[in-house]
Amino acid sequence: MLAVVTERCRGWRQSPADLGGALRSHGRGASKLKVRKAVITAAGANQRALPLQTLIHDGVEKSVLGILIEQALTANVGEVCVVVWPGDEARYAQAAGSLAGAVRFVPQERPGGYGHAIYCAREFIGNEPFLHLVGDHLYVSSATPGVQRLVELAEGESCSASGVQPTRESLLPRYGAVAGRRVPGRQGLYRVETVIEKPTPTEAEQRLMVPGIRAGYYLCFFGIHVFTPTVLDLLGRLLAQQDAGPVTLSAALAELARQEQYLALEDTGKRYDLGARYGLLIAQLALALSGRERDEVLSHLLELLAEREMAAHRVS
Numbered sequence: 315m316l317a318v319v320t321e322r323c324r325g326w327r328q329s330p331a332d333l334g335g336a337l338r339s340h341g342r343g344a345s346k347l348k349v350r351k352a353v354i355t356a357a358g359a360n361q362r363a364l365p366l367q368t369l370i371h372d373g374v375e376k377s378v379l380g381i382l383i384e385q386a387l388t389a390n391v392g393e394v395c396v397v398v399w400p401g402d403e404a405r406y407a408q409a410a411g412s413l414a415g416a417v418r419f420v421p422q423e424r425p426g427g428y429g430h431a432i433y434c435a436r437e438f439i440g441n442e443p444f445l446h447l448v449g450d451h452l453y454v455s456s457a458t459p460g461v462q463r464l465v466e467l468a469e470g471e472s473c474s475a476s477g478v479q480p481t482r483e484s485l486l487p488r489y490g491a492v493a494g495r496r497v498p499g500r501q502g503l504y505r506v507e508t509v510i511e512k513p514t515p516t517e518a519e520q521r522l523m524v525p526g527i528r529a530g531y532y533l534c535f536f537g538i539h540v541f542t543p544t545v546l547d548l549l550g551r552l553l554a555q556q557d558a559g560p561v562t563l564s565a566a567l568a569e570l571a572r573q574e575q576y577l578a579l580e581d582t583g584k585r586y587d588l589g590a591r592y593g594l595l596i597a598q599l600a601l602a603l604s605g606r607e608r609d610e611v612l613s614h615l616l617e618l619l620a621e622r623e624m625a626a627h628r629v630s
Contacts, residue, residue: 347443347472349465349540350393352386354379355431356406356449357399357422364588365396365449366409369598372605377409378588381601382447383417389465391445395438397422397431426553427560433549443468443542451537452597454604455583460538467503467579468540474570476506477536477581480527483515488587489534490564492578493522494571502580504533506571511564536581545570 356365356379365379376384383394393416398406400421407414422434432446445465447453453460460477468475478492494507508521513532522532548566570576586597602611 347469347542349389349443349445349469350391351439351442352389352391352394352445352447353432353435353439354382354386354394354396354447354449355428357397357402357425357431357434358428358450359399359425360589361448361450362399362402364594366405367588367594369452369594369601371601373607377411378452379406379409379449380411380413381452382449383410383413385453385459385461386445386447387413387416388459389445389461391465392416393418393438395420395435396449397434425560427562429549429561429563429566430553432563433546433553433561436546436550439543439546441543443474443540446539446541448537450588452586452588452601453536453538453581453583454586454597454600455581456604457582460536460581460583463581464538464540464579467577471575471577473575473577474541474545475539475577475579476567477538478504478533478578479536479581479585480531481534483518483530483532485534486515486518486532487512490562490567491518491522491532491534492567492571493524493533494578496524496526497577502582504578506567506576506578509564509568509571511562533578533580536583536585538581542574544574548573 356362365377365382367378368375369378369381371381379396386394395418396406397420400423403419403421406419410417418438420434420438422431445461447461464475464477476492481489490509490511491513492504492506492509494504497503497505504524510517510522513522518532524533527533545566548569549561552561552565567576584600586600587593588597602608
């Protein structure tokens with residue numbers, strides 16, 4: 315059964331007095347954190363059509379949205395919210411297929427930025443931690459899925475956590491990036507101290523160097539996060555500012571790192587930006603090569619390459 319939230323997300327204007335309450339704390343010593351909800355953002359002007367695209371995995375056609383919902387459900391999440399552009403609800407429900415019954419669709423009424431899109435799901439989230447995935451990326455893991463690893467980390471440490479991956483400097487304009495201290499005895503785990511949205515190479519060199527990460531690479535967001543409700547409080551503060559323009563998630567996360575424990579976990583899988591040039595094609599190949607029909611796909615690819623080489627020799 316399709317659940318469509320009729321409340322419209324128009325942003326927030328709130329008095330300074332209302333905002334003065336203490337932020338919720340979910341660090342060590344707090345009650346056990348349990349992630350039951352997930353939010354997928356898909357309302358961006360250049361993003362809206364990408365989750366609706368169909369890919370083939372192990373011989374089965376699935377929408378990108380369906381794959382993302384499945385990944386969330388494998389981490390024992392019970393409810394999923396997809397933030398969409400108004401009027402896209404029916405198309406997204408169709409793309410979700412048999413999983414639509416576990417999904418709520420919330421419209422983002424105005425282009426208020428990435429942070430605003432997440433904030434639109436506040437009624438769905440309530441006072442609970444939540445998993446967050448972006449709708450224009452596909453995630454492929456050869457071992458334990460990154461979504462599952464991140465949820466287990468956040469629940470174990472009772473705090474927010476983001477997946478990150480060492481990313482070459484030339485790709486910094488695409489991602490938010492973090493820096494921090496390695497957690498002793500925990501491979502690939504960092505206590506976040508700095509968050510910057512799409513830093514310049516100079517800014518990254520000055521503020522985002524992390525010991526042990528090779529030169530020219532920085533820890534950029536992987537696109538998978540688990541957040542405590544504190545993030546909604548911080549987004550609300552940013553949105554409440556007079557004449558607030560588009561609000562980034564990174565701005566809220568930079569403040570989060572100053573207020574409570576916030577961890578970053580290196581993800582060993584691969585992320586594929588579906589909006590990049592040939593993004594859907596590359597994601598489809600990656601998905602096929604990670605599945606049960608890998609050998610068949612490789613055989614077809616080799617045939618195509620051999621035919622191309624033969625044709626090139628005939629022309630020459």
